[in-house]
Amino acid sequence: MKNANAPVAGATSRYQLISHGVDPQNGYGDLLDSIRSRLSLAGDLPGVTVEQQIRLLDELSACELGRFLLENRGLNAYWTHQLVTYRQGQASTDSVSDMEYRIFEKLPAVLATRERFGIFRQQLQALLKPGLVLASIPCGLMGELLLLDYDQQPDITLVGIDLDQHALNGALELARERGLADRLSLRCEDAWTSSLQGEIDVLTSNGLNIYEPDNNRVTALYRSFFDILKPGGTLVTSFLTPPPSLSAESPWNMAEIDQESLSLQQLLFVRIIEAKWSAFRTHAQTMAQLVDAGFADIRFINDRGCLFPTVVARKPF
Structure with missing residues (x-):
């Protein structure tokens, strides 16, 4: 099989990426407004008010990974690689935001x-x-x-x-x-x-x-x-x-899943982000x-x- 030192140009225009991709018709501010509106209309969850959900949205939006997830509702190659090669305990709440720390260190799916x-x-x-x-x-x-x-x-x-x-x-x-x-x-x-x-x-x-x-x-x-x-x-x-x-x-x-982190994961991925990886x-x-x-x-x-x-x-x- 022939080796190559550069990627081969191909058919990205003929097929659609199903894992990630930004809707070019909407700006990021409009996206956040639409999510806030959706959360408000959906109302409170047991033990979690709409205001608390919107605070989590704002925390996500303040970090690079969170913003990517909000825009794409999925992970690309770069962020997948960052998550899987991250060494447990590598970050501290002094070096990253609390949201980033919880995503990288705590969420069961991660x-x-x-x-x-x-x-x-x-x-x-x-x-x-x-x-x-x-x-x-x-x-x-x-x-x-x-x-x-x-x-x-x-x-x-x-x-x-x-x-x-x-x-x-x-x-x-x-x-x-x-x-x-x-x-x-x-x-x-x-x-x-x-x-x-x-x-x-x-x-x-x-x-x-x-x-x-x-x-x-x-x-x-x-x-x-x-x-x-x-x-x-x-x-x-x-x-x-x-x-x-x-x-x-x-x-x-x-027994191997932290319940508090699982609840947070449900809020972030299902309620707020509406992640595409749900098959x-x-x-x-x-x-x-x-x-x-x-x-x-x-x-x-x-x-x-x-x-x-x-x-x-x-x-x-």
């Missing part, structure tokens, strides 16, 4: 996705063998692959696919920092219609299915991944599980979708709270 990132890296590191081709879709900044140890694997090839040109640029920059740019090929393509066919040994994918509510579309995504892999290839992916308030089949381990699925649903797509030897690795499980599956020979 802690779960950071733990998921660590599980991905463990699984991927264990899969490394000489001569393999590894890919990430959507790649974002590609930290789950670019931060692995390749000292004993000099002939590994890396492929990143994303619709977001900014993500591809960021992946290239990180690859250069890691001394891996000469192994890297980047493609601006849609995950459902990738041009790769039977070329990848190990494929990793995180953060796309959680924005897609259509179960048939997610199964189609897994079929695309199946086609991309070589026979015997491995998929490492993940999914968001439903909270107990939405499903009796919720696997959440509430929850159970282990059984995910298993059925992967089996439908052709995968076998499917195993789950749960984070402590069981919010964001990792899945490892194999394409049969």
Whole structure:
């Protein structure tokens, strides 16, 4: 597979990013006014007044990550990378705002996705063998692959696919920092219609299915991944599980989840931001979708709270 030191220009204009993107018709001030109006009309929540909700909105708006979330209702490659590579205890309330501190240090979904990132890296590191081709879709900044140890694997090839040109640029920059740019090929393509066919040994994918509510579309995504892999290839992916308030089949381990932080998360992500990453699925649903797509030897690795499980599956020979 040909390596490239620059992202390939592609079809971003033909497809729509489902994870983030600002509405160009509205200014930021208008956006805040519309959220304040929506919160006021919705009224108080049990134990949380409208005034308290608007104060949280103002706190979000005062920090860079909060503003991005309010504008986009999702995360891009840069902010995802910042959240998953952040070291617990790195910040203090003296160095960042109280809102930023609570997002990075306390919110259960953030802690779960950071733990998921660590599980991905463990699984991927264990899969490394000489001569393999590894890919990430959507790649974002590609930290789950670019931060692995390749000292004993000099002939590994890396492929990143994303619709977001900014993500591809960021992946290239990180690859250069890691001394891996000469192994890297980047493609601006849609995950459902990738041009790769039977070329990848190990494929990793995180953060796309959680924005897609259509179960048939997610199964189609897994079929695309199946086609991309070589026979015997491995998929490492993940999914968001439903909270107990939405499903009796919720696997959440509430003993591992701080209730105060969970309540704050609900206020921020659901009530105020109206985050797009709300496509929850159970282990059984995910298993059925992967089996439908052709995968076998499917195993789950749960984070402590069981919010964001990792899945490892194999394409049969």
